[in-house]
Amino acid sequence: MIYLIISIVLGIIILIMAFIALYHRNLKVAILSAGVVSLFASILYLLLDAPDVALTEAAIGSGLTTIIFFYVLNKIQRNDAEK
Amino acid sequence: METLSIIGACITLIGSLFLFLGSLGLVRMPDLYNRIQSGTKASTLGTLLTLFGIALIYPNWSGKLVILIVFVIITNPVSSHVISRAAHRSGISLSKNSVQDDLSHDNQQQQEPNAIKP
Amino acid sequence: MVNTILIIAAVVILLSMLLSLFRFLKGPSTFDRIISFDVMTISSIGLIALIAWFANRIIYLDIAIVYGLLSFLGVIIIAKFLEKSL
Numbered sequence: 339m340i341y342l343i344i345s346i347v348l349g350i351i352i353l354i355m356a357f358i359a360l361y362h363r364n365l366k367v368a369i370l371s372a373g374v375v376s377l378f379a380s381i382l383y384l385l386l387d388a389p390d391v392a393l394t395e396a397a398i399g400s401g402l403t404t405i406i407f408f409y410v411l412n413k414i415q416r417n418d419a420e421k
Numbered sequence: 422m423e424t425l426s427i428i429g430a431c432i433t434l435i436g437s438l439f440l441f442l443g444s445l446g447l448v449r450m451p452d453l454y455n456r457i458q459s460g461t462k463a464s465t466l467g468t469l470l471t472l473f474g475i476a477l478i479y480p481n482w483s484g485k486l487v488i489l490i491v492f493v494i495i496t497n498p499v500s501s502h503v504i505s506r507a508a509h510r511s512g513i514s515l516s517k518n519s520v521q522d523d524l525s526h527d528n529q530q531q532q533e534p535n536a537i538k539p
Numbered sequence: 540m541v542n543t544i545l546i547i548a549a550v551v552i553l554l555s556m557l558l559s560l561f562r563f564l565k566g567p568s569t570f571d572r573i574i575s576f577d578v579m580t581i582s583s584i585g586l587i588a589l590i591a592w593f594a595n596r597i598i599y600l601d602i603a604i605v606y607g608l609l610s611f612l613g614v615i616i617i618a619k620f621l622e623k624s625l
Binding site: 426427429430431433434436437438440441443444445447448453456457460461464465467468471472475478479481482485486488489492493496497499500501503504506507508510511513 | 540541544545547548549551552554555556558559561562568570571573574575577578581582584585588589591592597600601603604607608610611614615618619621622
């Protein structure tokens with residue numbers, strides 16, 4: 339019962355965040371919302387009894403991808419400013 | 422044993438209410454710095470109480486839960502401090518009702534003597 | 540008794556996540572969204588601890604530790620980059 343409630347609420351949050359990541363005009367907000375998507379997806383993996391997949395998803399999807407995206411965005415903006 | 426579990430469950434409920442109040446402050450507050458204040462401090466206390474209640478229900482799990490509590494206590498204020506410093510440096514203004522801004526005053530005082538000396 | 544109280548606690552934590560989602564949708568600047576991200580991560584640590592109680596497995600608490608570490612690291616690095624670029 340409680341698993342069903344948690345799954346429905348997290349699914350709604352994931353859908354809204356995915357729409358923001360697709361259609362928002364500010365790139366930083368899009369990267370942040372993509373991080374939130376993988377954060378809650380890992381809780382959904384946890385509800386499906388797969389703790390190892392949840393660990394990998396949290397480490398790579400939410401941590402590494404967000405940091406690398408911000409690093410690349412910073413480099414691109416600096417190159418634009420130099421030209 | 423049974424009463425200890427019920428006390429732990431009530432502490433967990435109080436912690437989740439603190440998390441809810443922190444998010445309510447995140448919606449209602451007028452300013453970025455007030456939002457940082459309410460969001461981070463209330464959610465730190467809420468997470469701490471939630472984990473402590475579960476440690477009272479299952480005493481076997483208290484090792485990992487104590488590690489988690491110490492980690493949250495150390496890291497969460499640091500991250501809020503870093504965010505507020507970055508926001509102040511990138512020029513986000515305070516709300517109209519706020520009275521004092523010591524950090525910008527200190528920055529001005531640091532810059533002026535270097536300009537006057539030579 | 541304990542089960543009912545913990546189910547109510549989990550529902551309250553989900554409500555707090557929905558409120559911080561509202562701030563994420565509305566927030567005027569990027570820093571509001573970072574604060575909302577931080578509050579969502581901290582609340583989900585509590586939610587993972589509750590799920591570990593419901594499923595009765597201690598291995599789930601390790602994932603909560605990894606969550607806390609990644610949230611701290613991510614927020615600090617994002618704030619650093621924003622401070623440098625703006």
